[in-house]
Amino acid sequence: MAESHELNLQHHYRDMAQQHDAAKLGIWLFLATEVLLFGGLFCGYAIFRGNDPELFKWGEQFLDEFWGGLNTAVLLISSLTMAMAITYVQLERKRAAMISLTVTLLCACGFMVIKSIEYSHKFHEHLLGGLAFYQVSDHGEGHGEPTVALEPGDAAAGKKWWDAACRSCHGPNGEGVPGQGTALNTSPYVHNHSDAELVKFIEVGRTASDEASITKLEMPAKGGNPMLKEQDLYDVVAYLRTLQTEPVEVGSHQVSEVKTTAAPATGSLIDDIPRSTVPLANSAPSGLAPIDDTEAETMAVFLPAKKHEKPKVPQLAKDRPANAHLFFGLYFMMTGLHGIHVIIGMLVILWLMWRLQRGDFNKRYYAAVECGGLYWHIVDVIWIFLFPLWYLI
Amino acid sequence: MSNADQHHGDEIGHVIPIKFLVFICGILLFMTGVTVWVSWFDFTEIDMAEMGIIVAMAVATVKATLVGLYFMHLRWDRPFVGFIFVVSIILVLLMCGLAFLDTNAYQEEIIPGDTALVTEALDKLKSDH
Numbered sequence: 370m371a372e373s374h375e376l377n378l379q380h381h382y383r384d385m386a387q388q389h390d391a392a393k394l395g396i397w398l399f400l401a402t403e404v405l406l407f408g409g410l411f412c413g414y415a416i417f418r419g420n421d422p423e424l425f426k427w428g429e430q431f432l433d434e435f436w437g438g439l440n441t442a443v444l445l446i447s448s449l450t451m452a453m454a455i456t457y458v459q460l461e462r463k464r465a466a467m468i469s470l471t472v473t474l475l476c477a478c479g480f481m482v483i484k485s486i487e488y489s490h491k492f493h494e495h496l497l498g499g500l501a502f503y504q505v506s507d508h509g510e511g512h513g514e515p516t517v518a519l520e521p522g523d524a525a526a527g528k529k530w531w532d533a534a535c536r537s538c539h540g541p542n543g544e545g546v547p548g549q550g551t552a553l554n555t556s557p558y559v560h561n562h563s564d565a566e567l568v569k570f571i572e573v574g575r576t577a578s579d580e581a582s583i584t585k586l587e588m589p590a591k592g593g594n595p596m597l598k599e600q601d602l603y604d605v606v607a608y609l610r611t612l613q614t615e616p617v618e619v620g621s622h623q624v625s626e627v628k629t630t631a632a633p634a635t636g637s638l639i640d641d642i643p644r645s646t647v648p649l650a651n652s653a654p655s656g657l658a659p660i661d662d663t664e665a666e667t668m669a670v671f672l673p674a675k676k677h678e679k680p681k682v683p684q685l686a687k688d689r690p691a692n693a694h695l696f697f698g699l700y701f702m703m704t705g706l707h708g709i710h711v712i713i714g715m716l717v718i719l720w721l722m723w724r725l726q727r728g729d730f731n732k733r734y735y736a737a738v739e740c741g742g743l744y745w746h747i748v749d750v751i752w753i754f755l756f757p758l759w760y761l762i
Numbered sequence: 763m764s765n766a767d768q769h770h771g772d773e774i775g776h777v778i779p780i781k782f783l784v785f786i787c788g789i790l791l792f793m794t795g796v797t798v799w800v801s802w803f804d805f806t807e808i809d810m811a812e813m814g815i816i817v818a819m820a821v822a823t824v825k826a827t828l829v830g831l832y833f834m835h836l837r838w839d840r841p842f843v844g845f846i847f848v849v850s851i852i853l854v855l856l857m858c859g860l861a862f863l864d865t866n867a868y869q870e871e872i873i874p875g876d877t878a879l880v881t882e883a884l885d886k887l888k889s890d891h
Contacts, residue, residue, distance in 0.1 A: 389774045390840070397843050401850035408854030415858055416865050434798065441794050449787035452778065452833045459777045733774050739835075746834045750826045756794075757818035761801035 377734040385733045392736035393743075400747045403710075407751050410703050414758060417699060421692055428696035429760065433487065437760035440483050441752060447476030448749040451718075451742045458735045463725065466738075470722045473745070477715045484708055496697045522564060522607025523690070530605045534592035543612035551584045554612045567609070568602040700759060707755060710748045717741045776838035786832045790825055797821045 382388035418425050454469035532541075538550030545552030553559050559567065574590035575582055582588075591597045597605075690696075721741050724730065730738060800817050831837040836844045 386774050393839070393843060394846075397846050401846050404847070404850040404854060408850075408857060411854070412858040412861050416861060416868075419862070419865055420868055434801070438794065438798050442791055445787060445790045445794065448790075448829060448833050449783055452783045453780055456778055456780055456783065459775065735774075739775070743834055746829055749833075750829050753825045753829070754819075754822050757797055757801070757822055761797060762815045762818050 377729075389734075389736045389739075392740055396740040396743050400743060403747055403751075407703075407706070410699075410706065411754070411758075414699060414703065417692075417695055421690065421695075424690045424692050424696050425762075427690055428693065428700070429762075431491075432700070432760050434760045436483050436487050437756050440480050441756045443476050443479045443483070444749045444752050447473045447480070448746055450476065451745045454721075455735070455739055455742050458725070458730050458738045459732050461732050463728075463730075466730075467722065467725055470718055470725065474715060474718045474722070477711055477718065480711055481708065481715075484704070484711075491697070491701075496701075522603040522605075522610075524604070524607040524611050526601070527604035527606065527608030530592075530594070530597060530601050531608050534594040534597065535605065538586075538592075543609060548586070550586060550588075553609060554614050559609060560613065564603060564606045564610075567606045568599065571602050571605070572599075703755060704759065707748065707751055710751070714741075714745050714748050717744060776835060778832065778835070783832070786828055790828060793821050793825050 377388075378385055379388060382391065450469045450472040454466045454473065457463075457466035457469055535550075538546055539553050540546050540550070543552065543554035545554075562570070571588075571591060574592075575588045577585050577587040591602065592605075718741065721738055724737065797818050800821075801814060803814065830844075830847065836847070
């Protein structure tokens with residue numbers, strides 16, 4: 370071979386084959402670091418899933434396996450056309466190579482369009498990074514504003530605390546124990562107060578000598594179990610809600626004992642929140658901002674859906690696990706980082722198309738196409754794992 | 763390879779026939795379909811709740827291997843290239859293994875995303891205005 374006459378041979382390589390091998394070695398080292406980069410995230414996924422498998426089974430219902438599956442197919446086809454482009458470049462069939470690269474680019478665009486359909490829906494629900502689930506900092510900065518009034522409490526978890534702390538005085542089904550604790554299943558007080566208000570009440574309890582007390586029995590703070598955290602109290606209240614029957618008015622003074630000092634509790638409507646997404650069932654009737662009829666109708670649509678249908682907005686799901694924010698945080702981190710790789714891959718493909726058009730490549734000089742292709746395939750391989758992990762299992 | 767023979771063997775690298783690539787892609791798409799299909803089964807009924815994960819990961823591994831071997835030319839490349847790739851995967855598994863040693867010592871709620879506090883913060887926000 371007359372290697373020395375090769376136009377594209379850099380002077381520090383012996384021949385074209387060595388130059389080609391060096392380029393491939395370089396890109397493979399880079400791909401190894403990509404594996405390590407995503408490996409860290411997969412490791413995080415494995416740990417969180419191992420610790421809380423229920424969380425991922427719950428969260429999966431908010432990811433559409435149709436879009437995920439379609440994206441898998443789109444990426445696989447783009448991988449095929451990328452591999453075809455390399456074959457065509459090796460055979461010096463420039464036009465066929467150009468068509469293959471174009472199809473690859475179109476598939477990449479398709480992938481991003483589908484991704485943005487999924488993302489924009491979730492952005493709208495303030496799920497980016499699981500932000501909707503985070504506690505707001507005191508200064509209102511750093512975590513961003515809370516955007517939707519959340520409906521807290523997991524009744525199943527609450528039952529555990531009910532049996533441990535409340536049951537001895539309020540009965541197994543909240544029917545009360547004479548001389549011990551009042552009936553809560555029919556209590557108008559429970560009926561008329563929001564979850565947050567009830568939690569506040571349970572937190573401090575009430576002495577027997579308190580004027581407002583109708584039973585003249587002591588309600589110890591947190592039911593006498595100081596270990597309970599605020600979330601536990603919300604769970605208890607959620608369970609208490611499941612025990613509710615029709616409230617029975619015992620005395621008219623009862624309702625007036627409501628001591629809503631500052632603001633009305635849950636169901637708060639912040640100006641920029643789409644009102645239709647705010648849960649209503651447990652909000653304090655007295656505290657709601659005035660709602661006109663059309664709005665009330667819109668909201669009513671959402672009420673029946675809360676119990677029986679699959680929730681459309683994860684924040685409103687009754688069975689929302691405590692670590693819901695983790696699910697969405699990790700989801701956006703992993704698919705987002707992958708999406709960034711797809712965008713970079715698209716730029717690489719554009720660059721390859723430009724060089725191909727310029728006539729740079731021939732059967733002995735096409736390392737750039739092959740390296741770009743390798744990068745594109747690793748993006749595909751990562752998605753091959755992301756798809757089942759997030760959308761299927 | 764056959765198409766390149768006319769160039770007296772001075773080509774660089776292995777040329778994979780288009781038909782073969784399409785065949786591999788067909789297998790990959792079929793396996794994707796299988797994974798989706800299997801995910802509809804309820805393995806808890808036959809007391810194998812983890813089966814879905816195992817099948818999905820096994821299929822994904824086979825798919826990734828096919829992409830690596832054929833689309834990424836590893837089958838015909840120098841073994842050293844494949845070695846780099848395999849080592850990176852082994853390192854990831856090592857990292858996962860080490861990280862898993864103490865996962866049962868984690869707090870239940872690793873990062874506070876306490877929704878009850880969000881509600882409270884909303885109340886506060888409203889009373890401030």
